[in-house]
Amino acid sequence: MTDDELRSWQQQWQQADDDLGMIHARARRDDRRHRLLAVFEYTVAVVLLVGSVAFALWQDHPDIWIWAGAIWLLGLPALIFTIWNRRGLWGRAGLSARDHLQLSLLRCRRALRALRIGYGVLVASAATVLLFAVGIVGSDPGLNRSMLVWLAVAVVLHLSVMLVAHRRLWQRQQILLALAREVDDFDV
Amino acid sequence: MATPSIEDVLRQYGAALARIAGSYERAPAGREDLVQDMVLALIQALPRFRGDSAVATFVYRVATNQAIDRLARRSPATLELSQAPDLPDPAPGPEGHYSQASRREHLLAAVRQLPLSLRQVITLVLEGLSHAQIGDVLGITENNVAVRANRARARLRELLQGGTA
Numbered sequence: 632m633t634d635d636e637l638r639s640w641q642q643q644w645q646q647a648d649d650d651l652g653m654i655h656a657r658a659r660r661d662d663r664r665h666r667l668l669a670v671f672e673y674t675v676a677v678v679l680l681v682g683s684v685a686f687a688l689w690q691d692h693p694d695i696w697i698w699a700g701a702i703w704l705l706g707l708p709a710l711i712f713t714i715w716n717r718r719g720l721w722g723r724a725g726l727s728a729r730d731h732l733q734l735s736l737l738r739c740r741r742a743l744r745a746l747r748i749g750y751g752v753l754v755a756s757a758a759t760v761l762l763f764a765v766g767i768v769g770s771d772p773g774l775n776r777s778m779l780v781w782l783a784v785a786v787v788l789h790l791s792v793m794l795v796a797h798r799r800l801w802q803r804q805q806i807l808l809a810l811a812r813e814v815d816d817f818d819v
Numbered sequence: 820m821a822t823p824s825i826e827d828v829l830r831q832y833g834a835a836l837a838r839i840a841g842s843y844e845r846a847p848a849g850r851e852d853l854v855q856d857m858v859l860a861l862i863q864a865l866p867r868f869r870g871d872s873a874v875a876t877f878v879y880r881v882a883t884n885q886a887i888d889r890l891a892r893r894s895p896a897t898l899e900l901s902q903a904p905d906l907p908d909p910a911p912g913p914e915g916h917y918s919q920a921s922r923r924e925h926l927l928a929a930v931r932q933l934p935l936s937l938r939q940v941i942t943l944v945l946e947g948l949s950h951a952q953i954g955d956v957l958g959i960t961e962n963n964v965a966v967r968a969n970r971a972r973a974r975l976r977e978l979l980q981g982g983t984a
Contacts, residue, residue, distance in 0.1 A: 644945040651833040658858035724864035725877040727958025731884040
């Protein structure tokens with residue numbers, strides 16, 4: 632093992648030189664898209680919560696008030712949980728690789744926890760709509776078949792998206808655990 | 820310490836980002852995507868750079884972390900494929916010698932075959948970082964860096980000489 636060998640490798644290695652002009656521009660666009668998505672997520676939640684009350688005030692119908700109540704009962708805890716679940720995950724930059732691996736694992740665990748809560752919110756939302764559809768809640772008694780069809784379609788779609796996300800997150804967690812194990816195996 | 824602009828960082832470290840990406844991604848499109856992820860991460864992280872480490876350490880940390888994220892986003896099947904040997908034939912061509920570019924490709928392919936813990940260290944060694952700087956980037960001790968660097972060099976030598984390691 633010689634330093635000449637290392638110097639020769641370093642020389643070969645450092646020959647490559649790429650122009651990042653286009654990549655920089657694309658990354659800038661991605662950055663703007665990420666910011667918009669982050670704002671969009673919270674905006675939707677706030678619009679739903681505030682909009683439901685505004686709509687209920689405007690319509691002033693008992694059914695609409697029950698709907699608005701259901702949205703608040705499910706939406707507000709979900710929003711609070713989302714904010715709470717993200718504590719400590721953001722705002723840190725330039726972590727060492729080891730710390731970054733641990734943070735990535737934490738992000739995965741939190742995302743999986745959010746998904747598990749999401750299943751609960753989906754069941755609760757579906758149950759609320761079902762109560763309306765079969766006439767147990769609301770002033771319109773009787774079976775509302777079209778509402779039931781929409782409910783079934785919405786539940787299946789949501790569940791499919793959530794299951795795919797769950798599988799991907801679980802796989803990512805397994806890979807991160809394997810990478811963390813590999814890095815730690817070399818501790819001396 | 821003043822926060823450097825992304826343009827300054829890319830001017831100084833752009834080529835290094837591309838080289839590190841090449842040690843994780845064989846396909847040019849994949850490399851480009853990874854470099855884009857690195858640049859995006861730098862755009863988002865630089866405003867939070869407080870100068871508690873050298874700019875170089877900060878940039879290499881962000882780049883290495885993006886490479887880890889990239890590995891974690893792959894499906895297990897793709898991950899295994901990426902570790903399949905892809906070394907070019909080490910025998911000299913008809914001209915009797917390697918071109919500089921093919922030597923570099925050969926080195927890059929050998930680096931890609933190393934396990935993560937060795938690959939992380941050897942790429943930073945090849946970039947010319949000191950053991951102390953590498954320790955800062957990876958969050959390990961200098962002693963640990965030295966051990967990994969030695970093992971990585973031994974494995975690399977075997978791979979470049981056509982051994983299976």
